[in-house]
Amino acid sequence: MSPITALTYVLPHRLLSSLARRLAYSTNRGLKQWLIDTVTRRFGVDLSEAAEPDPTAYPSFNAFFTRALKPGARTPDADPRALLMPADGHISQCGSIVEGRIFQAKGQGFTAAELLGSEADAAPFRDGSFATVYLSPRDYHRVHMPWTGTLRETVHVPGRLFSVGTDAVASVPRLFARNERLVCHFDTDFGPMVQVMVGALLVSGVETVWGGVEIPAYGDAITRRDYRGKGISLERFAEMARFNYGSTVIVLLPPGVATLSPNLHAESPVRLGQCLATRD
16 A cells, blocks of 8 residues: 555545535636646646646636547447447456455455445345446546436445545445445336446545535435436436546446457447447
């Protein structure tokens, strides 16, 4: 474990993330431009793909960070049987959910029930498959739908805000089941599908297309919102949510519905819209 990761055990996570949020939403011209220029330079952000390629045109750092892409910058896999990669980034891990357990890194794992906040919610995915996608600060930060689905429920699970970088994933036990997260349950033509928006240190918010800001407010108890009968349906490849700083999205699929792409493995770079899995 690196000293920085060790330090995150004692840092005031929510206070730091709240301060980061204030900075991210600041419209002070000098401050927001310094933040934009620093991140662009340090992480090699490619603004040529952005709908607004001028870094000075963004009113705040958050507006820059959640920027839209030009039409056609990402396209869905042409195979209609393909479930799509939900975001740009790289694969942290992917594979089978083995007797309800999800692999995190060598020597680390957690249960689907811990991740979702409920044994009942995890049951349909017991022997299914998962993909964990890490979004770095350079990446497009909107998360899209792998497959057409109707929103059934969201579950806001409170927790810590550890870093989700490579060292933390390798060394912090049950990391993704400990960080604050928004679990989004969808009904599809093959059954249930889940996308989990996992918060992280200095992540100042998660927003959805149907509800706006979901995190913060930070919570201390699990909060469920029932959307059955509300008619919130999202098409394959449609935008679902966004992070206000780099983090992780985890996709869970039930058994027997799709086979993960054989080209995917830990640390694989991925792009929104490429094939995540193919319907069986």
